[in-house]
Amino acid sequence: MGKGKKPVMEVVGAEGCKCGGCKKPQSRFTFCGEHYEWFKFGLISKAGQRVPDFDKKFDHFTAYLEKQKTYKVA
Numbered sequence: 001m002g003k004g005k006k007p008v009m010e011v012v013g014a015e016g017c018k019c020g021g022c023k024k025p026q027s028r029f030t031f032c033g034e035h036y037e038w039f040k041f042g043l044i045s046k047a048g049q050r051v052p053d054f055d056k057k058f059d060h061f062t063a064y065l066e067k068q069k070t071y072k073v074a
Helices: 033-041 054-072
Strands: none
Touching: 033 054
């Protein structure tokens, strides 16, 4: 960095979700609500790309969601 130059910081605006093909607005960590859950579970990377073992992890994710539904019914 030269004298008098300020670091350039990327400003994230109100753009769409980072996950490929999603048109929903960003809500958390540059993802929409659904894709943020996918990111937390490890289905997509920080860049919004599917991980190599997406199919296996997606099966575990759907089983996890079904298990969560059974706990909420009372």
